Amino acid sequence: MDVTPLGKAARRGLAEEAADRVRDAIFAGHFAPGAPLREVELAASLEISRGSVREGLAQLEREGLVHGGWHRPTTVVEVTPADVEEVYSVRAALDRLAATTARSGATPGDLARLDELVDTMAAEVAHADGPRLLALDIAFHDHVYAAAGNRRLTDAWQAVRSQVYLFQLQRVSLSHDHYRSRVVTEHRELATLLRDGDPDALARVAEEHVDSARRSLLTDLAKSRRA
Structure with a gap:
């Protein structure tokens, strides 16, 4: 041969x-x-x-x-409105599936780790800079995907993770106070629903969490272009 x-x-x-x-x-x-x-x-x-x-x-x-x-x-890469629409629409679908899958497969240790990450956000939110809070934010979602236990789903997340991180960093840069005011509450709600919440409510909240970020970033990009 x-x-x-x-x-x-x-x-x-x-x-x-x-x-x-x-x-x-x-x-x-x-x-x-x-x-x-x-x-x-x-x-x-x-x-x-x-x-x-x-x-x-x-x-x-x-x-x-x-x-x-x-x-x-x-x-x-520059962050454009068209790219924001594409990336966040993909992320919304992935996060919804990751959350609902993790709800049925997460171990007590997984849930405790999510609570720990939210507690760290709460402890640092008043003084931490944007990149530090965002690192905790992304770590939370990394752990949700890991808890879901679906390798192909995790691979799909990894394919867009760097772009999500960069786009969220732009969001934090343009509107740090708005991001800081929401980051703990939104992740606390997700952690609570992942533990014992209604699956349909969890799916809605997971998707809205992403859509809220999309709307915020698009609004801030429009303002920055007019300035």
Whole structure:
């Protein structure tokens, strides 16, 4: 049997680390939407080769977090109303399914972890910055998906997670006070319904949680464009 030559396998450890570090910097608010990501500067900062940085940025492009092109600089994606509509409509459907599935499969430990995350939000909401609260927010939803125990559902969440994170970060940046006023209450309600709530009510609340975020971000984007 003929064997198709595939060439030497590349070691991807440094590229994956580059992707992780740049992603973390974006989620921490160090690179805003539209900000350029220059290979030379990133390679020097991370003390790795430009090739590893290039591979890492390619991974982030597949996640929908950055974009580039031939003879065009790589930049963090801009948040547009059309993209918001697409991403949040997908997320609403996924979150609804994740919540209702987790309600029947979550362990007492899963539920305790969700309560712990909400308690941490409540304890920090008065003084934490936006990226910190958002990290707790996303961690809550990560845990709901994990508790659902559906690998394909989790894969679908991971496919949009980076874009959701970036879009929510823009929402927090444009309207931090509004986000901060709602983050604890909304997640507390979800945690309560996941424990012993009516399944139909949980489905509605999970979907409305996402739709509320969508409406808020679209309103804030419109205001920022008029300013």
